Structure formats: C-alpha cells, structure tokens
Amino acid sequence: MIRKCKQHGYFRGELCPECDDEGRYVLDDEREERLGRFISGALRHFPEDVGLEMDSQGWVDMDLLCDIMKKRYKWGTTERLISLVESDRKGRYEIDGSFIRARYGHSVEIDLVPDYPENELPYLYYGVSQEEADMLLEDGITAVRQCYVHLSTSLDKAMQAASIHTENPVIFEIDAGSAQEDGIDIIVVNDNIVLVKSIPAEYISIKEAEE
Incomplete structure (x- = not known):
C-alpha cells in the first residue's frame, strides 16, 4: 500500500517510517502491482507498443504516459504514478521535470x-x-x-x-x-x-x- 505523509511524502506500508503517521491513502496493493507492471513494460521493454516515443537515454514524455495510463486504468492518476516512483525502495524510476524513465532493467537499446x-x-x-x-x-x-x-x-x-x-x-x-x-x-x-x-x-x- 502507498500512503502520503504530509511531512515526509509518499511511503509504502501502514505508517510513515519517519514519524509513524498513518498518512493519506493513495494506492492499494493490487493497484500498485498492476500499475507497476504497466510502467515497467512501458519504460523498459515496449514503449512503442503502448504509443510512447523514447529518446536515446530512455526518457519519455510524462504527460503522454499519464494519458495512455489513464485510458487503460480509470483510477490511474498522475499522483498515483508519482507516488509509485517516489516510494519505490529499489529506485527503479526517476522523474525530471516533464520526463520520466527507468533507471535500469531495459531490454530496449538505450545509452545511460x-x-x-x-x-x-x-x-x-x-x-x-x-x-x-x-x-x-x-x-x-x-x-x-x-x-x-x-x-x-x-x-x-x-x-x-x-x-x-x-x-x-x-x-x-x-x-x-x-x-x-x-x-x-x-x-x-x-x-x-x-x-x-x-x-x-x-x-x-x-x-x-x-x-
């Protein structure tokens, strides 16, 4: 489960690891898993298949990714995507302004x-x-x-x-x-x-x- 603490931001679990606050609900375990699989595929393996254009360093337009995501999952909000990225303990993804990419795990050819x-x-x-x-x-x-x-x-x-x-x-x-x-x-x-x-x-x- 992903929740958001007002003071420390997004976290996974029942309580914020920094202050034990329960925070605000953002995403349950099932939807977290489904969204995670989709984002992994889109940013690591088949960007063109879902309608994304990826540059040579693996970046894609975040607004376009969100639009594609929302068509597949009505509950797939931009905040939920950001929460998935910022709460990920393995640091799989990163956001830079209006662009997003996977840090590792690519099967498509890129230059990092x-x-x-x-x-x-x-x-x-x-x-x-x-x-x-x-x-x-x-x-x-x-x-x-x-x-x-x-x-x-x-x-x-x-x-x-x-x-x-x-x-x-x-x-x-x-x-x-x-x-x-x-x-x-x-x-x-x-x-x-x-x-x-x-x-x-x-x-x-x-x-x-x-x-």
Whole structure:
C-alpha cells in the first residue's frame, strides 16, 4: 500500500517510517502491482507498443504516459504514478521535470552512460548458477535479455539477486577498478546496482565463501 505523509511524502506500508503517521491513502496493493507492471513494460521493454516515443537515454514524455495510463486504468492518476516512483525502495524510476524513465532493467537499446556517475568501488559482484559459472569464467559476462549487465555493489546484494533464479549461486567478484582503467564504462544507478555493457573474463574471479 502507498500512503502520503504530509511531512515526509509518499511511503509504502501502514505508517510513515519517519514519524509513524498513518498518512493519506493513495494506492492499494493490487493497484500498485498492476500499475507497476504497466510502467515497467512501458519504460523498459515496449514503449512503442503502448504509443510512447523514447529518446536515446530512455526518457519519455510524462504527460503522454499519464494519458495512455489513464485510458487503460480509470483510477490511474498522475499522483498515483508519482507516488509509485517516489516510494519505490529499489529506485527503479526517476522523474525530471516533464520526463520520466527507468533507471535500469531495459531490454530496449538505450545509452545511460552520459547521465550517471562512474563507479568508484574497486570490486563489484555478480551471481550466477552453477551451470553458468564455467562458461562465463571463460567467455566473460555479456548482456543477453537486457541492455546492460546489472552488477551488485555488495556480496549480499549479489546473493539476493541470484537466489531469485538459482538455489545455490556462484558469486563472481569483478575487478571493476582495473576494468575501468582499461576503458570499460561502469555506471552507478543506485546504491545497490551498477551497469556495464559487458565484462571480459580477465576481470572475473569466483568469490570464495568467507569462513
């Protein structure tokens, strides 16, 4: 559920995490899920199919998106879209004036490198299945279904991400510092996720479990 606190803005849950105020109702769980699926598809995967024109950095006109959204969902107000974006704990989307875009997760081809800061962490992490590990250690990691490879900023986050797809993931440690020194662009989109087009095998090693 999304609610709005007068003092701290939109939040998810029953009470504002900053002041325990119950706030004002904005969106229930079912509608939040339905709107979230639509926005994800429109901003990441099939903008043209819903009638949107996306620029090379992934931005679309927010007023047009709202008009399209309202035709599909009579309850799909602009405020509810904004609440979905501003309360999202994973930082999936961003609004800049009259434009909106997804920060990551694109399957359509876009260029985010000019807009986000360079990674400053020396090492990053990526989780894979046991079956994939040997092949990727030899061939490197390349985006397949998405525009960018999504690396994690911590071992725990990589484990969480990989555990969605496999029960016993192998965690790679990526020598990001060396990769960037050699000209590979790695950009930061939020506290947990950085993006790269590909990582050659020479920068990848298996992160051994710490005792």
